[in-house]
Amino acid sequence: MSLAYFWIFVFLLCAGMPVVFALLVGPGLSLALDGQGAFHRALLSRLYNGLDSFPLMAVPFFILAGEVMNASGVTRTLVDLSRTLIGHVRGGLAQMNVLSSILFAGLSGSAVADTSALGKMFVPAMVQAGYSARFAAAVTAASSVIGPIIPPSGIMILYAFVMNVSVAGLFAAGIVPGLLITLALFAVVAGLARRRGFARDAAPAGWPARARAVRRSLPALLTPVILLGGILGGVMTPTEAAAVAAAYALALGLIVRRSLKPGDLARVFTTAAVQSGVILLLVGAAVSFAWMVSVSGLATDVTTAIRASTDNVLLLLLLVNLFLLLVGMVLDAGPAILILGPVLGPVFTELGVDPLHFAVVMCVNVTIGLATPPMGLVLFVAASVSGERVEALARELLPFLAAEIAVIALVTFVPALSLTLPRLLGFA
Amino acid sequence: MTIAAVCRRLSGAIAAITRPLSVAGRNLAALLLAVMVGVVLAQVGWRYGFGQALAWSEELSRVLMIWAVFLVAPWAYRTGAHVSVTLFFDALPGAAAHTLRLVLTSLVVWVLWRLLVESLDLMADGRSLQTASLGLAMAPIYTILPASFALMALVGVERWLSQAAAALDALRRRPAAR
Amino acid sequence: QSAAHTLRIGFLASPDDEDYDGALVFKHYVERKSAGRIAVEIFPSGQFCGNGRECIEGLQTGTLDIHMTTVGGLGLLFGPAQVLDLPYAFADDGVAQCVFDGPLIDQLRDAVLDAGLGMRLMAASNTGGWRNFATRATPVRHPDDLEGLKIRTTPAPLQQELVRRLGARPTPVTWSELYTALATGVVDGTKNGVQDLVGMRFHEHLKHIALDRHSYMGALWWVSEQRWQMLPEPVRRIVHDGFQQLELVTRALPIRAEVDAYRAFEAAGGTVHELSPEARAAFRARAAGMRTWFAERYDPIWLARLDRAIAACEAGRQADFDAVAGAPNRDPTPPRD
Ligand code: NA
Ligand code: NA
Numbered sequence: 001m002s003l004a005y006f007w008i009f010v011f012l013l014c015a016g017m018p019v020v021f022a023l024l025v026g027p028g029l030s031l032a033l034d035g036q037g038a039f040h041r042a043l044l045s046r047l048y049n050g051l052d053s054f055p056l057m058a059v060p061f062f063i064l065a066g067e068v069m070n071a072s073g074v075t076r077t078l079v080d081l082s083r084t085l086i087g088h089v090r091g092g093l094a095q096m097n098v099l100s101s102i103l104f105a106g107l108s109g110s111a112v113a114d115t116s117a118l119g120k121m122f123v124p125a126m127v128q129a130g131y132s133a134r135f136a137a138a139v140t141a142a143s144s145v146i147g148p149i150i151p152p153s154g155i156m157i158l159y160a161f162v163m164n165v166s167v168a169g170l171f172a173a174g175i176v177p178g179l180l181i182t183l184a185l186f187a188v189v190a191g192l193a194r195r196r197g198f199a200r201d202a203a204p205a206g207w208p209a210r211a212r213a214v215r216r217s218l219p220a221l222l223t224p225v226i227l228l229g230g231i232l233g234g235v236m237t238p239t240e241a242a243a244v245a246a247a248y249a250l251a252l253g254l255i256v257r258r259s260l261k262p263g264d265l266a267r268v269f270t271t272a273a274v275q276s277g278v279i280l281l282l283v284g285a286a287v288s289f290a291w292m293v294s295v296s297g298l299a300t301d302v303t304t305a306i307r308a309s310t311d312n313v314l315l316l317l318l319l320v321n322l323f324l325l326l327v328g329m330v331l332d333a334g335p336a337i338l339i340l341g342p343v344l345g346p347v348f349t350e351l352g353v354d355p356l357h358f359a360v361v362m363c364v365n366v367t368i369g370l371a372t373p374p375m376g377l378v379l380f381v382a383a384s385v386s387g388e389r390v391e392a393l394a395r396e397l398l399p400f401l402a403a404e405i406a407v408i409a410l411v412t413f414v415p416a417l418s419l420t421l422p423r424l425l426g427f428a
Numbered sequence: 429m430t431i432a433a434v435c436r437r438l439s440g441a442i443a444a445i446t447r448p449l450s451v452a453g454r455n456l457a458a459l460l461l462a463v464m465v466g467v468v469l470a471q472v473g474w475r476y477g478f479g480q481a482l483a484w485s486e487e488l489s490r491v492l493m494i495w496a497v498f499l500v501a502p503w504a505y506r507t508g509a510h511v512s513v514t515l516f517f518d519a520l521p522g523a524a525a526h527t528l529r530l531v532l533t534s535l536v537v538w539v540l541w542r543l544l545v546e547s548l549d550l551m552a553d554g555r556s557l558q559t560a561s562l563g564l565a566m567a568p569i570y571t572i573l574p575a576s577f578a579l580m581a582l583v584g585v586e587r588w589l590s591q592a593a594a595a596l597d598a599l600r601r602r603p604a605a606r
Numbered sequence: 607q608s609a610a611h612t613l614r615i616g617f618l619a620s621p622d623d624e625d626y627d628g629a630l631v632f633k634h635y636v637e638r639k640s641a642g643r644i645a646v647e648i649f650p651s652g653q654f655c656g657n658g659r660e661c662i663e664g665l666q667t668g669t670l671d672i673h674m675t676t677v678g679g680l681g682l683l684f685g686p687a688q689v690l691d692l693p694y695a696f697a698d699d700g701v702a703q704c705v706f707d708g709p710l711i712d713q714l715r716d717a718v719l720d721a722g723l724g725m726r727l728m729a730a731s732n733t734g735g736w737r738n739f740a741t742r743a744t745p746v747r748h749p750d751d752l753e754g755l756k757i758r759t760t761p762a763p764l765q766q767e768l769v770r771r772l773g774a775r776p777t778p779v780t781w782s783e784l785y786t787a788l789a790t791g792v793v794d795g796t797k798n799g800v801q802d803l804v805g806m807r808f809h810e811h812l813k814h815i816a817l818d819r820h821s822y823m824g825a826l827w828w829v830s831e832q833r834w835q836m837l838p839e840p841v842r843r844i845v846h847d848g849f850q851q852l853e854l855v856t857r858a859l860p861i862r863a864e865v866d867a868y869r870a871f872e873a874a875g876g877t878v879h880e881l882s883p884e885a886r887a888a889f890r891a892r893a894a895g896m897r898t899w900f901a902e903r904y905d906p907i908w909l910a911r912l913d914r915a916i917a918a919c920e921a922g923r924q925a926d927f928d929a930v931a932g933a934p935n936r937d938p939t940p941p942r943d
Contacts, residue, residue, distance in 0.1 A: 029539075042669045044546045
């Protein structure tokens with residue numbers, strides 16, 4: 001079978017065909033041209049069966065949980081908490097933008113969707129507090145692309161699904177790298193705050209106000225605890241935990257906070273169904289495409305070519321990092337992982353790189369690539385949410401990206417950073 | 429009546445079918461998502477509350493998820509919710525953009541048509557197989573596939589017609605402007 | 607590229623599994639014997655089709671040429687095949703392999719073809735030895751020890767019923783989530799071959815294996831009937847002989863690989879429990895009702911066929927032993943317990 005499908009796919013993708021259709025038309029057209037139309041059945045079969053997976057169901061459940069929390073204003077309690085706790089520190093609201101987006105971003109598996117949702121909440125709040133829209137958008141973009149590294153994470157579920165590694169193990173592997181990036185972003189914000197002499201956002205809140213804010217945001221802060229505790233404590237599988245998180249968020253909004261009216265439910269469920277339907281259909285199409293990659297021998301060719309190029313695993317990891325940063329320019333994190341994971345993962349596993357380690361490197365990379373100038377989907381979304389020009393935003397992003405890329409290098413070359421925690425928890 | 433107007437009229441006629449159907453599909457998918465949450469909660473609840481694992485919950489929720497995905501798909505296509513990379517396309521001059529758009533839509537309709545035909549065959553062949561725990565026949569489960577592909581293909585035709593109308597309009601405007 | 611026929615083999619097991627070794631031997635034999643007129647492509651790890659149902663559909667429509675099903679997997683399509691999965695049916699590898707060489711397999715091939723299911727049985731072999739109960743904390747030395755334990759099973763009704771009759775709680779968990787489920791204690795144990803346990807690194811969390819050998823992990827290798835009908839006679843012969851090579855390899859390798867797997871299991875701190883004759887009898891007694899369970903659902907003629915095949919094989923083995931030992935001729939059918 002020829003490799004025509006691959007070039008057709010690349011052309012259609014660049015020409016603006018929806019990714020999900022380009023993934024199907026590429027192989028479909030090339031098979032038809034080769035007189036192999038009988039194999040269209042296999043494309044259909046992979047499309048259906050690629051979705052027929054219980055672990056994958058965590059994706060719609062996480063998206064639902066995220067939607068419910070936004071709709072019921074649970075997320076806003078976190079902003080309030082940050083204001084009372086560190087609002088009086090220079091750049092306090094910016095620091096809290098980092099913290100809350102890292103805790104709650106990444107539910108959907110789409111860094112683009114997270115940036116727009118968080119941007120809509122934080123950018124106006126920060127502008128109101130006296131920050132430039134440009135800086136607010138840069139902080140939002142830099143921190144929300146990294147949200148999916150700290151669990152819960154939609155793209156990690158996708159990776160675990162395509163590469164058959166443990167979701168819980170991958171979640172555990174993401175914690176330390178995610179914390180490192182959080183610290184790096186904190187440092188950048190603190191440095192900029194001092195250099196630019198940012199105003200303090202508020203007078204120090206009194207302890208009673210802080211206690212109130214903690215009490216109000218406690219239920220939201222409990223969500224990751226329930227999730228990770230449930231998974232790591234052996235009560236539930238990750239998929240079940242995702243369903244429980246969604247139900248918990250619903251109960252919180254409907255019963256405890258009463259901020260979610262029964263009438264809002266239809267809208268919330270519809271939004272979640274649409275978002276997850278779009279991502280999951282893409283999963284199915286990517287599985288079809290992966291079938292073509294494997295049947296045409298492309299996967300083997302790539303593997304052979306990479307192996308022939310050098311034996312130096314570190315050099316290969318460096319090259320793959322650069323490649324993934326480039327990919328992040330045009331593809332969202334979810335599609336990038338679905339399309340490239342099955343090709344790249346096995347190569348590095350065979351070279352002796354731990355599957356969990358490579359998974360973390362890949363997940364960090366494809367998300368950061370989204371915000372890297374000159375172009376990237378998150379960059380564009382952040383620009384449109386803030387009304388800033390892309391070039392200006394890109395310049396503002398540079399110190400953040402430099403910090404993130406430094407962490408990528410650290411995580412790439414020190415496997416213990418990602419592997420220690422899963423080993424301690426018995427997942428690797 | 430101009431050709432562009434005919435295209436537009438036809439597109440509108442098709443929209444009268446695709447709009448309500450795709451909205452209904454999307455709404456049904458939202459309902460199925462709610463049922464999925466319930467089924468998986470029941471799975472956890474039964475295991476811990478009653479010490480009995482449900483044998484059917486996983487399979488049922490998987491079927492529901494697949495149905496939900498294919499129910500949403502026509503609406504997502506119709507409203508342009510599918511992700512695409514438009515960087516390069518936006519840089520194209522008008523005429524090239526119109527032509528390219530028509531070619532792309534034709535290809536999408538073609539692939540949806542092929543998937544429709546294949547899924548009808550799959551249903552015919554799938555009769556001998558059963559699901560693992562509920563023992564359900566596969567054919568009724570597969571019905572969502574041709575239904576979804578047919579509606580998506582129809583949406584594609586609708587879009588093609590309105591894109592053709594826009595292209596014809598642009599063609600007519602240009603010489604006049606000169 | 608000069609090959610006149612390309613045969614695509616797709617299965618779910620990884621290249622570390624003996625299924626892959628069997629496919630490799632098949633490929634080597636068939637390509638060599640046909641002087642390159644037949645090309646064979648192997649797709650392990652679910653690259654071609656991701657679950658049993660999808661692969662079977664591929665065989666039926668001719669997109670996939672060769673596939674291996676487990677007995678449970680075939681059960682989705684042809685229920686009576688589960689007769690081969692009835693617990694404690696075969697005494698040991700020798701009896702199982704003898705039955706798999708006998709008329710029962712020919713009857714199965716004919717029944718599947720007659721039902722118009724579109725696949726032809728080419729080889730009946732093994733994939734990973736025997737299923738045993740493996741547990742995290744509780745050593746199982748008697749069926750009583752299974753009482754109340756959450757044991758992971760496939761969703762197949764026969765497997766669930768067996769676990770229930772033995773007093774445990776059948777808990778379906780997806781294979782890819784099983785490591786986490788065992789690590790965290792969502793389930794207390796599973797029932798698999800030792801190679802799969804070690805291959806998936808489950809032995810990091812499983813500490814006991816009870817060698818009850820409740821079922822022989824039969825591997826049924828099929829050719830798409832549509833494709834078979836298109837092959838000329840001489841090619842069919844080469845393919846047939848290639849499957850015999852595959853059968854030799856896939857039957858022998860699990861027995862060898864098991865040795866290393868048990869060693870790895872014990873090296874990781876696990877204990878392997880050989881059952882006492884009394885415990886074995888207790889397991890059999892609790893599972894005896896499975897025959898009735900089968901007869902209520904499927905044509906009981908398959909039970910009779912199984913019994914006949916086993917009796918003949920056991921008699922043959924006794925005769926072999928008598929010939930070696932020089933013992934006086936005895937009743938050729940020893941009583942079965
Ligand atoms: Na996160
Ligand atoms: Na970028």
